[in-house]
Amino acid sequence: TTPCDRPAPPTAGLSHDKWEIDPSEMVLLEELGAGQFGVVRRGRWRGCKDTAVKMMKEGTMSEDEFIEEAKVMTKLQHKNLVQLYGVCSKHRPIYIVTEYMKHGSLLNYMRHPTHNQLGPAVMLDMCMQVCEGMAYLEKHNYIHRDLAARNCLVGAENVVKVADFGLARYVLDDQYTSSGGAKFPIKWAPPEVLNYTRFSSKSDVWAFGVLMWEVFTRGKAPYGRLTNPEVVEMVQRGQVLDKPSACSNDIYNVMRGCWRHAPEERPAFRVLREQLAGVLAD
């Protein structure tokens, strides 16, 4: 039998005993795109397991710290998290090997004309799936730090999973890491992150509210063409995003709860899950 028929290892890793993946068992296929760390390609492990392989461009990531953290990340396993299978760290560039999601990013999926017909029920279900994955991270005291529709991925049957959780900590580009940098995700950041870069699961909740807005506007850019300084000014003043037309008042009230100025006033993901379930039922 092909190795994929072997019973799955008790852990998420691709091999039975370690997170170190043997690159000779990985066939690299087409390029999927480029992210913060360089090129990502589809891969085939041991001839049958679909994977995505991030090939870490030199100087983009603090690699040793990440390799240490990878052991923790591979233990985070949930149906709405993109599974980290392991790393190839014995050569340069190092590879980060994860589960493959065939429809790509949630943002592009929502913007795609054929998915533009997705109704509010499907949109709400997608938000609920992201919420489930985030509630799991919250339970494990794990902060994403860059939750947005672009950092979620879509698989078969509208399955949505949260990707690249925690990786922001290992980015070396200070255009991305400093709140004044051009690549800092200002439009997904709450006041305490804008002012003190104080990340928490409650700052992930703020970002989740913006992700809900992205989903219900079918992939619009939050705050339109406003510049980052203009958005910072608006958010400090307590002004929040308007209700998307595809969104009911109940759903918009859930979003607004995520945008309360004080982090402790925002609902935890485990509470958001109940709120969204309540709306689903209506």
Ligand SMILES: CNC(=O)Nc1cc(-c2cccc(-n3cnc4cc(C(C)(C)C)ccc4c3=O)c2C)cn(C)c1=O
């Ligand atoms: C058609 N199907 C697909 O394309 N599937 C897939 C595309 C990607 C993919 C392709 C290119 C770039 C990126 N990408 C994007 N943003 C990133 C952002 C960060 C942070 C640190 C800024 C959050 C880190 C890494 C990345 C990153 O690797 C991804 C996730 C990953 N996976 C697992 C797929 O199944």
